[in-house]
Amino acid sequence: MTSDKTLLKAAIDKATYASGGTNFYDAVMDAAFIAKDSGGANPIVLALTDGEDNSSSNSADSVIDYVKKN
Structure with missing residues (x-):
């Protein structure tokens, strides 16, 4: 974590x-x-990828739902 x-x-x-x-x-x-x-009061996640997700157990929708609620 850094600012x-x-x-x-x-x-x-x-x-x-x-x-x-x-x-x-x-x-x-x-x-x-x-x-x-x-x-932190308002933490930010910066996510970079080298390609399309092809092996997650989480879906895009589940991640979006989690971050909206938290």
Whole structure:
């Protein structure tokens, strides 16, 4: 968790990209849980993907419902 834009940009620039399965919705749900538990007043999740979700147990609708309620 950071509010430092320079640190965030550096982390994004260093991100590695793997090929294969993409469980994007599961990752966003995990990030939403972490953001909620961070104690911040208005946490933000920035989610980047290298492809279309093809292996999540969560659906896009379930993730959207969760973040709207929390």
